[in-house]
Amino acid sequence: MSKTIKALALAGAMLSCASAPAVAQTTLPPGGFVDVQGGRLWYETCGSGPKAMVLIHDGVLHAVAWDDVWPALCKSFRVVRYDRRGYGRSPEATASYSPVDDLQAVMAAANIKRAVVVGASNGGGLAVDFALAHPDEVDRLVLVGAEVSGLSHSKYFMDRMIEVQRRMMQGDLTGVVKSSWLFPPEDDADVARLLKLEMASPQDLTHKDPALPRPSAAGRLGEIRAPTLVLVGESDQPDNQAESGVLEYAIPGATRMVIPKAGHLIYMTQPAEFVDIVSRFASGVETAPPGEEAALRHALEGLQQGAPDYGLFNPAVAPILRAQVPVLKPQLEPLGAIRSAAFRGQGPGGADIFIVTFDKGSLDCRITLGPDRKIAGLFFKPVP
DSSP states (O other): OOHHHHHHHTTOOOOOOOOOOOOOOOOOOOEEEEEETTEEEEEEEEOOOSSEEEEEOOSSSOGGGGTTTHHHHHHHSEEEEEOOTTSTTSOOOSSOBOHHHHHHHHHHHTTOSSEEEEEETHHHHHHHHHHHHOGGGEEEEEEESOOOTTOOOOHHHHHHHHHHHHHHHTTOHHHHHHTSSSSOTTOHHHHHHHHHHHHHOTHHHHOOOOBOOOOOOGGGGGGOOSOEEEEEETTSOHHHHHHHHHHHHHSTTOEEEEETTOOSOHHHHSHHHHHHHHHHHHHOOOSOOTTHHHHHHHHHHHHHHTOOOGGGBOTTTHHHHHHHHHHHHHHHGGGOSEEEEEEEEEOTTSOEEEEEEETTEEEEEEEEEOTTSSEEEEEEEEOO
């Protein structure tokens, strides 16, 4: 990591949202099966809201995993969910295929050209792959405990997976679920519910998957321009926690939230909170508060010159900033003049997010104004 990135990274991180043009309310086709290369996929739709949303399930359970949040999301959005190949009602693949192409086929069948894409676990990895392959079709991105291609796993994770495989070979599905990170400790009700669902669809865990190899997405996360929300349960396993941090840092404007009393399957354990957070993020904030962009530009330009206007800042913040100026000036000055400041929305923590583009680079900036309309917080990091 370069000295510039290190210095700028000291300036912070928080949360992200954004907006997209409003669209007329329409009703989705009801669903059924869509033909894809070498097979077919089951999908279902609901709702008639102004924005479309696509739900991509995890690698443990088919689309029924979304049952607890489906009715509430359908009240506000045009939603589609589907069973990936070999899961639920979709037949197992008999030849190599592209999951990204499958997702695009489902969206086309549902008459969706652009959507908020919500992906969980390895479905989150697929959401990232799709956002990289078809950026114009992704309005916003929600990644839930996402597994991103190109990031290595720890020895702890690999040892746990060996133990999972051993239990599976012994037919101990109960032991697999109870000892996993899918739910928080002592959540016996959700464990029992998941076991019942798995026994009803055993193919979810046993089908073959000849999907084409996924190109590494880890080194391309900086190319994602869709506003991105990263969610992870506080009881999820360490590798997923670490990956969520990578996503927050590497995707411009991304925000990360840790959900209390939840494991890997947040939408099953905390459905009401999941719906609230995702709905607010998907709906977005349209405009920045009056004067905020001007204050941000003025503050950054002052820091570049080594002489910020301290009157812009809250009195409690000004002394802290004064101590940082000698470090920040030589790092910001080489970026050149500010060319644009694009508002990306308000994060759940209350900070407003801008992507500021300079002649020679970009910054992901988070700014908070106090009741006196002075800057109470200013954090930034380089856009990869």
